[in-house]
Structure formats: structure tokens, C-alpha cells
Amino acid sequence: MAADAAPAWPAMTIAQANEMLAQPGTPLAVAEGEINGVTMRYYPEAPPTLRFLVEASQAHGERTFLVYENERVTFNAHWRAVSHFAHVLKSEFNVQKGDRVAIIMRNYPQWPVAFFAALSIGAIATPMNSWWTGEELEYGLQNAGVKVAVVDPQIFERMREHMSGLSDLEAVIIARETEEERNNPRVHNFESFMGEPNSWADLENKGLPEIDLGPDDDATIMYTSGTTGKPKGALATHRAVISNFLNSMTCQARMFLRRGEQPPEPDPNEQRATLLSIPFFHATGSFAVLIPTLLRGDKIVSMYKWDAGKALPIIEAEKISTIGGVPAIAWQVLEHPDRDKYDLSSILAVSYGGAPSAPELVATIKKRFPEAMPGNGWGMTETCATATLNIGEDYVHRPTSAGAPPKAVELKVVSPDGDTLPPGEVGELWCKSPANCKGYWNRPDATAETFKDGWVVTGDLARLDEDGFLFLVDRAKDMLIRGGENIYCIEVENALYDHPAVMDASVVGIPHKVLGEEVGAVVQLKPGKSVTQDELRAHVASQLAAFKVPVEIKFQDEPLPRNANGKILKPALREQFAPRS
Incomplete structure (x- = not known):
């Protein structure tokens, strides 16, 4: 191999990189001990509060630090x-x-x-x-x-x-x-x-x-999105909130080790800037963006309301380096008809989570912004945001994965009987981490259901591969059952996303007198693109079994309805479909 040739990728396994970063005495060291009565891994070198x-x-x-219109702080x-x-x-x-x-x-x-x-x-x-x-x-x-x-x-x-x-x-x-x-x-x-x-x-x-x-004093109550039922207040400690960004830092440093490189030292002369498209009241906005930005000395630029067209001149003027939020926001910037009128070369990262993303999105980001690093991850309010992160080459090689956890985070996939399933099998995802919340405020019943001996019972259906990479399948409660056959909405949504005309998509159940449910979909197309319902159904049928193909597809020009946390409001979409018989 030539002296200047890039090393073979990956230079080390996920487990090897995690172990190297977790060595005692380092900023990302991982130890095991008892936290709030539960034995778990944690970050002993973490800032205390x-x-x-x-x-x-x-x-x-x-x-x-903060920019909002003509206000600069x-x-x-x-x-x-x-x-x-x-x-x-x-x-x-x-x-x-x-x-x-x-x-x-x-x-x-x-x-x-x-x-x-x-x-x-x-x-x-x-x-x-x-x-x-x-x-x-x-x-x-x-x-x-x-x-x-x-x-x-x-x-x-x-x-x-x-x-x-x-x-x-x-x-x-x-x-x-x-x-x-x-x-x-x-x-x-x-x-x-x-x-x-x-x-x-x-x-x-x-x-x-x-x-x-101290580290284990209560810090925040962050309310769940409440797409069904009353929102629950997830109570987190100072340690939990701080562990969130250490999870992210570990995954980011691991990317360099996987390349065969040493993680770079922070450049005191460099200041990155994030265009914040999600609310501060969301765990991602406050825990995964605001607090790490305060720590690093970076900049946050806020808008009164997200608008991709208005975001473009802001990206140019403020030299924004990070955009994202949910996949739809990334698509809106990438596909905006005015995109080429502005200098967007400052963008170095396009990160998102909170919703399924099409594998095509990764390739599109690399095409539009060759220097930008795409990133996706998984977390929830109850895990104080980031538990896994998939960035760089790992994301390019596994575009449908939400990433592998750092050493401090333990994941397992559990069967309905409570047994831990082997790699490759689908079950309910459980997560154990120093970033997990303590429970729900004034809700002992809900706390007992979700928080079990340090584990968060997530309600997500998922599988893990042999290397520990997480693949989300669906929300357990949102899975469709058609004539006794389980249909994972994310699988159908990914097939829809795979069509070059589709920008955003959501799959919902249509009540059926005999089958229980059939598959319906609501789709937003990219600007200037067109496709018929029959063409899109045929595209899905080329990838999935016939019973998974939407029987009806609704098209709309405006973005799909989302709550402030970026989750699609499926009840509102279901109202567009009449029951079938």
C-alpha cells in the first residue's frame, strides 16, 4: 500500500473503539458502579453539574452564543x-x-x-x-x-x-x-x-x-410528546443530562478511530454554528444542542418559525455549519428551488433523528454537500436524547441504522416473554444508560411500566446486528396488523422514500371490516416532481410483499403534520381515510 493511501476501513471494530475511548483517566472514561441504587456503567470524569x-x-x-433576528448575545x-x-x-x-x-x-x-x-x-x-x-x-x-x-x-x-x-x-x-x-x-x-x-x-x-x-440531584422535568394520552414528565438528574452529550462525544470520537485516525483536538479558533430548527423544550433541542453548544463555545441561530426558504440566507450570512432536526427539514433544504442562489459551503454536518429517514438521504447529502457529515441517531425523552449516533462512514455503510451505542449505553432486544433475543431478531428495545431519567413525575404507575432496574422499556420494535448496530423497526403500538400479519410501518415508509419523487411519507392503518387494518399512506412530493398513485404502489410492490403495499395513497403539497418534537401526527392522517370493507 502506498504511504499516503487511506487505511482500510474500518480500522477497528466498534467494541475496540469503545474500549479505547473508555480507558480510565480519559475524559470519556467509563466505570461501573451504583447510581441511585442501580448498578450501571457511567462517566466518572463527567462535569459534576x-x-x-x-x-x-x-x-x-x-x-x-445566541442569535435571534437582530439580537446577538x-x-x-x-x-x-x-x-x-x-x-x-x-x-x-x-x-x-x-x-x-x-x-x-x-x-x-x-x-x-x-x-x-x-x-x-x-x-x-x-x-x-x-x-x-x-x-x-x-x-x-x-x-x-x-x-x-x-x-x-x-x-x-x-x-x-x-x-x-x-x-x-x-x-x-x-x-x-x-x-x-x-x-x-x-x-x-x-x-x-x-x-x-x-x-x-x-x-x-x-x-x-x-x-x-451534586450529580444525582434532580435537574429537569421534560414532558413527553403526548401523541396519545396525557404527556408524562420525565425527571432527569444533572448526571443524566450531562451523560447525554458524553454519549454523543464518544460516538463522534469513535468515528475517527474507525477511520484509523486520532480524534482531533478542539481548535480554539474555530466556532461552529447551528441553525436550530427544533424547539429548546425538546430533549434534542436542549440536551443535545443547547448544552453541548454552551460547553464548546459554539453559536446557535434561531428563527421565529422554521421556513427553508428563509433559512437559506441565514445559512449564508451566519456561516451555519450544522443543520437538521428531523429528516423532512434536511430534505427541504436539499431540495429547495432557491438552494443554488446562496453560498451553503459552510455546512459541515446534516444531522437528524426522531423519524425514519430514507437511505437516499445520505447519498443526497454527500452529493449536495461533499464536505458535510450526515448523521442520524436514536434516543427519547426518557433517555435524555442521544443514546446512539450513526455518522461518517458507518452511516454510509449502514444508512438504515440508528448507530451503535457507546460503552456506557447498554441495549437489548426483548421478546414478549421477557427473554433477551439474539442479534437479528426483532423485539422490544430496552436501554440502560447513565443518561436515563429516574421516572415520571407524580406517575408511579407509568414509572413502574417504563423504568425497570435501570432499563428504559422503550416501546420501540428493533433489532441489533452482530456489531451492535441498532435498526429500528417501528413503534410497538403503531404496528399494523392486517389479517393477522404484522406490518412494520417503517418498512413501508422506507420503500416509499426510496422513490426519487418522494420527500416525506407516513404510513397509517385504514380500518377494515374483515382484515382489521389495511395499509394507507400520505406522501409529500419533492418540488417539481410527480408520480401517480399506481406508479408509487408498483414501486413499493417491487420491494415488499403484496399485503404490505398501500391500498390507498394520499398526496399533499404541504408538509406532513408534526408535533413540536418532530413526530408525525398519525391520528390526523388517519382521518383522511374512510373505513374499508
């Missing part, structure tokens, strides 16, 4: 705002360790300030869905027993008529308020304490109030 990370962020100084300004608001919560509203502080607003710069201020004084930061109705907000605030809520004006308007039923809620602090007076002693104005984001650099550097805080 999220407060520690906030204090450390001062080192990034005058780098820009440096790390120094953010630190001053967090420390200032921490004192406000403590002195003005008597927030104590363990009190719940809700953050409910769009991705404004005030969101991270309220989030990190609450965490830094030992309160339990409780993000809530900014898409919720007034009734849903009342449920969440009651369920968590929230003491202080930091909201934007739109959220307050939805909350207003429900205030009388929220006896635990002592104060509502409205950010970006236009009205001076609310005539309610419980309602306050964020800017009266803090000023506007562009002035935060002028705030006094107060430092954080003293508090005794």
Missing part, C-alpha cells in the same frame, strides 16, 4: 444574564432547591437564560411545549406543581383564563412583553429585571448564589 458548565462558559468571553452577556436572573429567582421569588421553574416560550434568547438560571440554583427546570393549548398548559403546570413560570406573551394569553386553577403557581414572568400593566400581582415583566438581550452585557456580574448541588 450543569451549574459547573454554566460557570465554565465564561471562558468563551465575547464569542457570540455573547457568552459573557449570557453569563451575566443567567447569574442576574438566578438572583432574581432566589431573592424576588424565593425559589428553593427542588422547586419547579417552567420555561414556556419560542426559541428566544430568554429561554436559555431562564433554563440555566433555574438549574444553577438547584431548581428543577421544567420546559413545556409552546404549542400546547391553555388546557394542556394548565395540566402541565398542575402536574409539575410549578412555582414560577417564565413565558412569552402568546403563552400567557393561553394561560390567562386558567390562572385561578393553578394554586401552586406563585409567579408568571412574561418575556418580550409589550403591555406595561397586567393588573395581576402574580404577573411580572422579564425585562423589568433584565432589560433587552442586546443590553445583557451591561448587567452586573453577580456570580451565582451559593447552593449545595
Whole structure:
């Protein structure tokens, strides 16, 4: 082999790379011990608390941290705002360790300030869905027993008529308020304490109030998406949230070892920028993006509402290096008719999760952005986001996989009888990790069903291959049963995605008098592309058994309906189909 030739790939197995990264004394070392009464693997060198990370962020100084329209907040300004608001919560509203502080607003710069201020004084930061109705907000605030809520004006308007039923809620602090007076002693104005984001650099550097805080203290309550039933509040510790980004860092470093390279040292002169298309209140937005960005000294750019056409000039102007969220967002940028009008050469990573993605997406990313690294992963609210990550050559070679876990994460596939299944067999996925939540807030029944001796029972149907790579098959509850035959929706969706005209697709069950269910699909086509229902059915039939082919396909021009967490709202799609007989 020539001296300058690339080494054969992979240079080492997943297990070998995991072991090398987990050596004692290294930043990603893995040990085994007892955490909250459960024996598990964990990261002994991890930062102790999220407060520690906030204090450390001062080192990034005058780098820009947050950008929203004409508002730009440096790390120094953010630190001053967090420390200032921490004192406000403590002195003005008597927030104590363990009190719940809700953050409910769009991705404004005030969101991270309220989030990190609450965490830094030992309160339990409780993000809530900014898409919720007034009734849903009342449920969440009651369920968590929230003491202080930091909201934007739109959220307050939805909350207003429900205030009388929220006896635990002592104060509502409205950010970006236009009205001076609310005539309610419980309602306050964020800017009266803090000023506007562009002035935060002028705030006094107060430092954080003293508090005794440890890795296994409660940190966050993050609500599940609640596509069925009431949302559940997943309670996580500081250790769990921090372990999430160490999981990701291990998978990223492992990619270089698999190439035969050493992971690069961080370049102090390089600052990456993420165009955030998902909400901060989602585990991915806060745990997998916001917190690692604070740690690395990178930049987050937010939009009022995601729009691929409006995103293109932002990517050029802000030199965005990372885009993504869910696969549909990646497709919208890749296929936008104005894409070639802008310089998008700064993009180095296109990452996504939360929904099935077509294998073609990987090839399209490499074609459009040769320098960009595609990435996909798996995680859930209950695992504090990232449990596996599939990037680089591993993703190119296994485009239908969600990646292999780092050493600290254990996965197993379980049969209905509770037996662990061998590689290749489909069953329910269980996950054990230091990033797992403790349980559901005030829901002992649901906690007992989902959290078992350190394992999260995910409800996902999956298989693992011989190397430990995870392949998601479907949600156990969303699987279709046609005449006694199991049909995994993701399998049909992948066949639809494989057609070059399809940008987004979702498979749902159509009630059938005799068969129970038949397969229906709703599809959004790429701009300028066309295909008939018969042509698309024939395409699926060329890959799958006849009983898996959709009997009816609906086409729509607008994106498929999703909740704020990026999950497709299948109940809304099912309404488009009439029962069959």
C-alpha cells in the first residue's frame, strides 16, 4: 500500500473503539458502579453539574452564543444574564432547591437564560411545549406543581383564563412583553429585571448564589410528546443530562478511530454554528444542542418559525455549519428551488433523528454537500436524547441504522416473554444508560411500566446486528396488523422514500371490516416532481410483499403534520381515510 493511501476501513471494530475511548483517566472514561441504587456503567470524569458548565462558559468571553433576528448575545452577556436572573429567582421569588421553574416560550434568547438560571440554583427546570393549548398548559403546570413560570406573551394569553386553577403557581414572568400593566400581582415583566438581550452585557456580574448541588440531584422535568394520552414528565438528574452529550462525544470520537485516525483536538479558533430548527423544550433541542453548544463555545441561530426558504440566507450570512432536526427539514433544504442562489459551503454536518429517514438521504447529502457529515441517531425523552449516533462512514455503510451505542449505553432486544433475543431478531428495545431519567413525575404507575432496574422499556420494535448496530423497526403500538400479519410501518415508509419523487411519507392503518387494518399512506412530493398513485404502489410492490403495499395513497403539497418534537401526527392522517370493507 502506498504511504499516503487511506487505511482500510474500518480500522477497528466498534467494541475496540469503545474500549479505547473508555480507558480510565480519559475524559470519556467509563466505570461501573451504583447510581441511585442501580448498578450501571457511567462517566466518572463527567462535569459534576450543569451549574459547573454554566460557570465554565465564561471562558468563551465575547464569542457570540445566541442569535435571534437582530439580537446577538455573547457568552459573557449570557453569563451575566443567567447569574442576574438566578438572583432574581432566589431573592424576588424565593425559589428553593427542588422547586419547579417552567420555561414556556419560542426559541428566544430568554429561554436559555431562564433554563440555566433555574438549574444553577438547584431548581428543577421544567420546559413545556409552546404549542400546547391553555388546557394542556394548565395540566402541565398542575402536574409539575410549578412555582414560577417564565413565558412569552402568546403563552400567557393561553394561560390567562386558567390562572385561578393553578394554586401552586406563585409567579408568571412574561418575556418580550409589550403591555406595561397586567393588573395581576402574580404577573411580572422579564425585562423589568433584565432589560433587552442586546443590553445583557451591561448587567452586573453577580456570580451565582451559593447552593449545595451534586450529580444525582434532580435537574429537569421534560414532558413527553403526548401523541396519545396525557404527556408524562420525565425527571432527569444533572448526571443524566450531562451523560447525554458524553454519549454523543464518544460516538463522534469513535468515528475517527474507525477511520484509523486520532480524534482531533478542539481548535480554539474555530466556532461552529447551528441553525436550530427544533424547539429548546425538546430533549434534542436542549440536551443535545443547547448544552453541548454552551460547553464548546459554539453559536446557535434561531428563527421565529422554521421556513427553508428563509433559512437559506441565514445559512449564508451566519456561516451555519450544522443543520437538521428531523429528516423532512434536511430534505427541504436539499431540495429547495432557491438552494443554488446562496453560498451553503459552510455546512459541515446534516444531522437528524426522531423519524425514519430514507437511505437516499445520505447519498443526497454527500452529493449536495461533499464536505458535510450526515448523521442520524436514536434516543427519547426518557433517555435524555442521544443514546446512539450513526455518522461518517458507518452511516454510509449502514444508512438504515440508528448507530451503535457507546460503552456506557447498554441495549437489548426483548421478546414478549421477557427473554433477551439474539442479534437479528426483532423485539422490544430496552436501554440502560447513565443518561436515563429516574421516572415520571407524580406517575408511579407509568414509572413502574417504563423504568425497570435501570432499563428504559422503550416501546420501540428493533433489532441489533452482530456489531451492535441498532435498526429500528417501528413503534410497538403503531404496528399494523392486517389479517393477522404484522406490518412494520417503517418498512413501508422506507420503500416509499426510496422513490426519487418522494420527500416525506407516513404510513397509517385504514380500518377494515374483515382484515382489521389495511395499509394507507400520505406522501409529500419533492418540488417539481410527480408520480401517480399506481406508479408509487408498483414501486413499493417491487420491494415488499403484496399485503404490505398501500391500498390507498394520499398526496399533499404541504408538509406532513408534526408535533413540536418532530413526530408525525398519525391520528390526523388517519382521518383522511374512510373505513374499508
